[in-house]
Amino acid sequence: MQPRKKLPANERRQAIVTAATHLFSERGFRGVTTRELAKACGVSEPVLYEHFADKRQLYAAILEQTAASNPSLTRRIDEAFASNLEAPQFIHLIADTIVRFLDKNPNYSRLVLFSALEGHDLAQLNFEHHMKPFHTMLMKRLQADIDRGKLRACDPAAAARVFLGMINQYFIYDLHFGFSISKTSRKKAIEGMVDIFLHGITK
Amino acid sequence: MQPRKKLPANERRQAIVTAATHLFSERGFRGVTTRELAKACGVSEPVLYEHFADKRQLYAAILEQTAASNPSLTRRIDEAFASNLEAPQFIHLIADTIVRFLDKNPNYSRLVLFSALEGHDLAQLNFEHHMKPFHTMLMKRLQADIDRGKLRACDPAAAARVFLGMINQYFIYDLHFGFSISKTSRKKAIEGMVDIFLHGITK
DNA sequence: ATGGTAACCTAGTGTTTGCTAGGTTAGTGA
DNA sequence: TCACTAACCTAGCAAACACTAGGTTACCAT
Numbered sequence: 392m393q394p395r396k397k398l399p400a401n402e403r404r405q406a407i408v409t410a411a412t413h414l415f416s417e418r419g420f421r422g423v424t425t426r427e428l429a430k431a432c433g434v435s436e437p438v439l440y441e442h443f444a445d446k447r448q449l450y451a452a453i454l455e456q457t458a459a460s461n462p463s464l465t466r467r468i469d470e471a472f473a474s475n476l477e478a479p480q481f482i483h484l485i486a487d488t489i490v491r492f493l494d495k496n497p498n499y500s501r502l503v504l505f506s507a508l509e510g511h512d513l514a515q516l517n518f519e520h521h522m523k524p525f526h527t528m529l530m531k532r533l534q535a536d537i538d539r540g541k542l543r544a545c546d547p548a549a550a551a552r553v554f555l556g557m558i559n560q561y562f563i564y565d566l567h568f569g570f571s572i573s574k575t576s577r578k579k580a581i582e583g584m585v586d587i588f589l590h591g592i593t594k
Numbered sequence: 595m596q597p598r599k600k601l602p603a604n605e606r607r608q609a610i611v612t613a614a615t616h617l618f619s620e621r622g623f624r625g626v627t628t629r630e631l632a633k634a635c636g637v638s639e640p641v642l643y644e645h646f647a648d649k650r651q652l653y654a655a656i657l658e659q660t661a662a663s664n665p666s667l668t669r670r671i672d673e674a675f676a677s678n679l680e681a682p683q684f685i686h687l688i689a690d691t692i693v694r695f696l697d698k699n700p701n702y703s704r705l706v707l708f709s710a711l712e713g714h715d716l717a718q719l720n721f722e723h724h725m726k727p728f729h730t731m732l733m734k735r736l737q738a739d740i741d742r743g744k745l746r747a748c749d750p751a752a753a754a755r756v757f758l759g760m761i762n763q764y765f766i767y768d769l770h771f772g773f774s775i776s777k778t779s780r781k782k783a784i785e786g787m788v789d790i791f792l793h794g795i796t797k
Numbered sequence: 798a799t800g801g802t803a804a805c806c807t808a809g810t811g812t813t814t815g816c817t818a819g820g821t822t823a824g825t826g827a
Numbered sequence: 828t829c830a831c832t833a834a835c836c837t838a839g840c841a842a843a844c845a846c847t848a849g850g851t852t853a854c855c856a857t
Contacts, residue, residue, distance in 0.1 A: 445816075508622065509621070518770045545790050559766060580755065587752055592790060600805070637805075643846065
């Protein structure tokens, strides 16, 4: 065991947030003790309290970072919306982007869902920052396509909900099956769902 | 304060389970203390331990009852499947039945989701007893309609997933909005989603 | 009426929790 | 090189936790 390395405040703080994100996403706010947290960070408990006033504020910092970050996902989504792809290719791209993100960030959905269930003040942050804007953008895009006569005259709000629910179901299945489905059959499942969704909104 | 009423074991046990179901669905397993539990039941803590070996077994009993019960929902779903309604009416009926159930049992989804997230042994019980059979039945029904030429040749497994995800999204929105949406707009939202789903699977 | 007992209680147990007082060490600038 | 301080530690607090030993009371059969 080599002597412990001392880190500057900002780096240590980030290390704590990273480790805590893992733990909180696995077991929720109440399921993680500050002792575990400290051990996972490789430091002692008082160090946590030099960066965060209490456990709740540490949790809040994590939720905030989670909701504010994921720049790669946001960027790719924005790119998809900015592109002039036709509806089918556009929907495929969006679905693929989100599912790929969820595969690479298995913590994400758990963290968000835990915070919502546990009723944390900042639980709606992700909803307001990601889901709602996405929902709005998707609605507008679909409405535009309907106006252009590219899609049939369905309710764009309902369509956006179906799409989000469809993608979300992907996570629920993972939650129950424990990621036991192979990547290939997963890809097929997504394609099947997108296929039905597209048929549902096109003439 | 009138003298406390003594209940026979089976009635007291059921009273405990009922009260505990409420609390656990609101805050999850770790979010509820045995003291709260006892208070909510109107008894002292040792009474809990005369009916259940420990907190986990009480929780297990609740999950078991939740997964095994809801006979009204199961019966109505079975009736819908047994009926010879055409696909559109059938899908409308199923969606309406489930949504109506979720409105009357706001605890249900939370309890199931909490147990899944917290990784309880019996978490898959509901999935195995309700979701999976329903998924299978829906798949078979859709496949039959596809074979009869009533529906287009889509992937029935994917279709079932889209349907479940769509319904599930209804709960997620409630989770975030806190049941602030009025019943009428809710009904409209469901109808819009069912509409898209139906268009997605019909020719 | 009254004994027997199922149903319930008070008053704790040891353990774990979030959090802290007060001391120690590693790294840096002069 | 050495003093200063940011970064870290050990040790332990009070409160809350799941759970229990041992005594009390309401109810029912006789």
